[in-house]
Amino acid sequence: MMATVETALVEIVHLSSSGAQFDLASTIRALLRHLPLQVHRRHVKGHLDKHRPFSQLDWWEQRNVEVDSKAQSYCRLLESTGRSAASNPRFFHEPVSLFIDGVKSSKLDQAHIMELVSLPALRTYWSSKDRLSKQSIREVDWLSLARAMKALPANLQRWTPKHISGMTGVGKFLAIWNRSAKSSCPRCSSCPVEDHLHVPRCSAPTAAAEWSKRHLAFRTWMQTQQTAPEIEAFLFEYLKTVRQPSLGVPTVRAWSRHPHLFQSAISSQATLGAQGLLEGLVSPNWRHLQALHFSYIGSKKSANLWASRLIQQLIRIGHYMWKDQNRLAHSEDSSWYTARKREIDIGIREQFAMGLMDIPPRSQYLFRDSRKTVLNKSLEDCQHWLRLVSRERAINRRSLARQRQMIFDLARPANPTSTRPPGASP
Ligand SMILES: [Zn+2]
Structure with missing residues (x-):
């Protein structure tokens, strides 16, 4: 007790x-x-x-x-009296209360509050980027997407939003971030500016082979999960339009026990586009249709779990395409790798030529290895070394310039004709 x-x-x-x-x-x-x-x-x-x-x-x-x-x-x-919930007015002495659409919440759910604050701005942003219109936002199965995102491994949880927003290590952004002089695709020669949309659409043989493999594996997964045949047929065909947009929204002739719901699902999915499908934006109508199918075949499986796993499969296809791009980009046989290595090597030689003059003592350990040893490191290690040294030198130069200016300002009354300390940047 x-x-x-x-x-x-x-x-x-x-x-x-x-x-x-x-x-x-x-x-x-x-x-x-x-x-x-x-x-x-x-x-x-x-x-x-x-x-x-x-x-x-x-x-x-x-x-x-x-x-x-x-x-x-x-x-x-x-x-x-036909009311599902009682009115919940603010209590006398209630310290804080949250009203959503005029109804008081009985708790202050942080995730819900975050949604209320950030979602309108996010919707406006996606709308301005032509990713999701105000109408198509309503067609997304957000519940299943949230569940899928939570179930994904941590690396895919980080990768997905970066890749969907396009701000990832593709040629376009590597050039913007000054990490590469070239913005072209490392796999094919037909794309002068590689963006995230090009990654699953690349025409290089390895990209085509990877896509084909993952596309077929997706259909096998749907079959093993007892997916309704009409859903399997439509999603498999519609996914093809990622690489072949001319195919358009497929006219699937698969028979459905629920033709009206099936047609609604197709129309709903079509507003999200093939790229949306690849990013895991699916219509909630698929989940409803699958629940009816599980019920019909006497399966105890959960349609909610099926929808979450379906989304994870779609996101993984995009990730496999990204991994293929990375494999090629970092392969020592690729022209992209050779050009990048040449750039980095020039930068490393320049840094060694400048020596330790502007390097602060705390970072001089970076020059402990000989130039030859640093040049022989992997491309990634070389990039990392060059980034660190360039940053430390720039910070120290700015600091020294400020110190020189300070000393000059202190000494200026004694020498009014001069305006700039010797060696200071104009
Ligand atoms: Zn390409």
């Missing part, structure tokens, strides 16, 4: 704003602070009338049963 009481007290002490009935609990706490009385808490177990006659319960347990009974009566009253 003591353990139960202590647990109850801990729950009260650690009141969580995202816990159920936070509005009620925080109001009670606020009221307790204002009472000119000392209140002793007591834990009373609920529903004890199911185990003992009412007359054998103590006074507190009887009151608890009465309160439960009144709450149930009120629920029945609401149901009889």
Whole structure:
């Protein structure tokens, strides 16, 4: 009994704003602070009338049963009047309350608040980038997408938003970030500026082979997951249009037990486009259709889980295409690699030629290895070394320039004709 009481007290002490009935609990706490009385808490177990006659319960347990009974009566009253939820006005003494569309939330769910604050801006951003229109945003199965994102391994959780936004290590951004003089695709010669959209569409033989392999594996996955045949047929065909846009939205002749829902799913998916499909933006109608299919074949599988895994499969196809691009880009046989290595080697030679003059003591360890040893490192290590040394030299040069300017400013009254310290940048 003591353990139960202590647990109850801990729950009260650690009141969580995202816990159920936070509005009620925080109001009670606020009221307790204002009472000119000392209140002793007591834990009373609920529903004890199911185990003992009412007359054998103590006074507190009887009151608890009465309160439960009144709450149930009120629920029945609401149901009889066609209302699904009671009005929830702000309580007197309630410290903070959140109203969404005029309805008060009983808890302050941080994730929900974050959505309310950031989603409108995010929607506007995607709309301005022509990724999702106001209409197509409503066609996305966001619940399944959220579930899929949480289930993905950490590396794919990081990779997905970077790649979808396009700000990733493709030629276009490597050039913008000054990490490469070339912005072209490392796999084919037909793309002078490689962006994230080119990665799954590259015409290089390795890209075509990788796509074909992953596309077929996707269909095999759908089959092993007992996907409804019409869903499998449509998604397999529609995914082809990532690389062959001229195919357009496929007219699938697959028979469906729910033709109206199937057609709605096709129309809904078409608004999200083939690129959207590859990024895991799927219509919720597929999930509904799959739930009906599982029910028809007597499967106990969850359509929610199926939808989440379907999205993960789609995202993984894009990631496999990215890995193929990376494999080629970092292969020592590629022309991109050769050109990049040449650039980096020139930078390393220049840094060694400049020596330790502007390198702060804390970073001089970078010159511990000989120039030949540094040049023989992997491309990635060479890039890392060059980035570090260039940054340290630039920071130190700026710092020295500021120091020279400070000394010059202090000395200026004695030499009014000069305006700039010797060696300072114009
Ligand atoms: Zn290419």
